[in-house]
Amino acid sequence: MSGTHDPAHHDPSHSDSSHHHQQSFWSQYVFSTDHKIIGIQYLFMSLFFLFFGFCLMLLMRWQIAYPGHPLPFIGKLFGEHNMPGGIMMPQFYNQLGAMHGTIMVFLGVVPLGFAVFGNYLIPLQIGAKDMAFPRLNMFSYWSFLVGGLLMLSSFFLPCGAASNGWTSYSPLSDIAHDGQTIWLFSMAIIIISSLLSSLNFITTIFQLRAPGMTFERLPFFIWAQLITAFLLLLAFPPLEGAAFLQLCDRLLGTSFFLPSGLFVNGHVYDVSGGGNALLWQHLFWFLGHPEVYVIILPALGIVTEIIACNTRKNISGFGMMRWSIIFLGFLSFVVWSHHTYLTGMGTNITAFFQTTTMIISIPSVIIISALFITLWGGSIRFNLPMLFALAFLPMFGFGGLTGLPLGLAATDIPLHDTYYVIGHFHYVVAPGVVLGLFAGIYYWFPKATGRKMNDFLGHLHFWPTLITMNFVFFPMLIQGLMGLNRRMYDGGATYNFAHGVLFWNVIISWSAFIMFLAQLPFIFNFFYSMFNGEKVDSDNPWHSATLEWATPTPPGHGNFTKPITVYRDPYSYSLEGAPKDYSPQDQKEI
Amino acid sequence: MDNLLQKLLPMQPLASVEGRDNDTLMYLIHGLVLILFVGWAIYYVVVLIKFRATKNSKAVESHTAHQISSYVEWFVVVAEILLLFAFSIPFWAVHQAGMPTGKDILQVRVVAQQFAWNVRYAPSGKFGRSSARFLDDNPMGLDPNDPDNKDNITTMNQIYLPIDKTVLITLTSKDVIHSFGLPAMRVKQDVIPGMTTHVWFTPNKLGSYEIACSQLCGVGHYRMRGIVNVVSQSDFDQWIAQNKGIHD
Structure with missing residues (x-):
């Protein structure tokens, strides 16, 4: 921004290089402060983490289906300590379990939904040049990367990675080996990254909306990101604090989570005691449940955008959806103890948490119903993003419904800590949220690259993934009803009562292996289409009404080539008297 | 139906x-x-x-x-x-959250540890003192000087119960959090160090039922298995009589 330029070129909304001196490769693509580059950096890393976490699960699935059998071909690569002769050891199984959960939640799905799509789309959809704090944004990404790689590096410790479940309950985690220390440090860094991102997102949405972009005119995706950011901002600090306390217990000899009189492995455990093991659970789940909505809401926002565009209709009950998501955000802070029903809770306190849990199902039902009703009367286009979005609705809905038996404290007793829980939340996250996130990748890929992803490969990705996911997660509900517990190194073979449902283990595992193969078309498609995909013929290939499509393709630094003013609601499709079936938000005439 | x-x-x-x-x-x-x-x-x-x-x-x-x-x-x-x-x-x-009503209730104490269930009966109806000091001598820390402990029976991973009689099981843990899961009775309860919790039920079918630890408690979690044997009242009385004062 030197004074030697023509004033016209100073227009801050001008695109790219004309007023910026040529950036070096490093500052343009690596240490970039551009929200779109940061979003894409997050995309590569979170997809890598997602793939990594998925592979950990495949190793576990071999052991669960064939307990004690050597893993063919690759089993010996994991070392004599973890898999002697290719046979998995219990401590390695527990490491895989803890790290699968941690990586999928904190390094895969949440960054993909929140950081990737939030970074890339928030400024575009509200008509801003960039985030409010671009350098802070860069710092968020790099701390995420450092925290994530630190987490993975713990596998290379002599003792291995953390092995106490992704929930890291004390006292088990207090007395565990050093992998847990690395887990806590990594989590602390990842949490800092999330907190800074959420501050940035909130400020951006409040401060940098284009003229005319009122809160009523914000797309639902932005609402979803805004609520998500608040949830992260308010729910993560307690876990940050809890992680610090557990670190103190482990490194400084404190006893925040250690009661007096522990007798571990035949010896009196030498600590001062006086702590409380339950404290950790409450601090953890105070984050843990809002975190569920942190996982869900971005995907819900993405799916809403795609459904509105591909039904060529306004979202039915859009106002109700906004109130529902706000209500949901508040309520998500008072349901956490439905994760701890069996810790000896009394009648009043469980009655409270059961009631709030049932109440929170209502806004969820309203949001899903609104999307269902939007389809009625629509002109439904079945393109690739829409297929994924349409699969999201029933799968996510089913995940929500199977939460009801767990939300009622009485039926939670037999189901708690069984495969029913695994089936339930994976329905929400995998066939639900992950398909929704894939929908977003297919939908906005043309904006980011100027090319569409290949249709045939997309179908080859979609159908096998959808089918195998159901073969993976539905049988888990059956196993759980029969009482098969989760986190079983031998898949439950120790227990006679589980023998009737153990044959599902083999079916589930092979479905998961096939699901792995079904991701290969996506990976190939992603890289192939980036350079060789069919070029889009306009900046707005889906004929969408929201602002991100008013940018050049791909959008340059500064995003918009002209000043943006917003004149109407985000889903202005099929308006009466309009010449086209979509009326972009930034066009004065319909 | x-x-x-x-x-x-x-x-x-x-x-x-x-x-x-x-x-x-x-x-x-x-x-x-x-x-x-x-x-x-x-x-x-x-x-x-x-x-x-x-x-x-x-x-x-x-x-x-x-x-x-x-x-x-x-x-x-x-x-x-x-x-x-x-x-x-x-x-x-x-x-x-409630306690069983009525007087004719069998009381059993269970102390969980990595990776076993220690079970304790008091045939006289009185549980004597126990303390962590005695854990080196016996797995449930029974005070050998307390006369009330003389007839106590302790077993590992085996619970004997008479049919049709309500049992109240008091749960404590020595080390980490476990969970006392008994699918056949629709009973599950976390066992948390520093806290006392309980479960109660009335078995009404003879047979052996498995207790599965339901909270990740370490490398041996998957094999932390116990057995509840539901037997007739006379078999139960006989078992108590034969095992009085015996500590497994």
């Missing part, structure tokens, strides 16, 4: 009196899940076929669907209120 439900929603064969109420709620809530999912699925298939772009080239607003959807939302609200206040909360008050 029971057979049909058991086929539709297979669970462990029930072996306790109190578990029946839990099963009833389990069937009801899954009935609700089924109705909602099937209803929505039918609507979904119809709407996707009826309004596909190749057939319906222009989108139109509709208001009937709104009406139907608000009925569905009210139906969900009413169903949830009913399940909550008529079933779940009372069940919890009586069976999980």
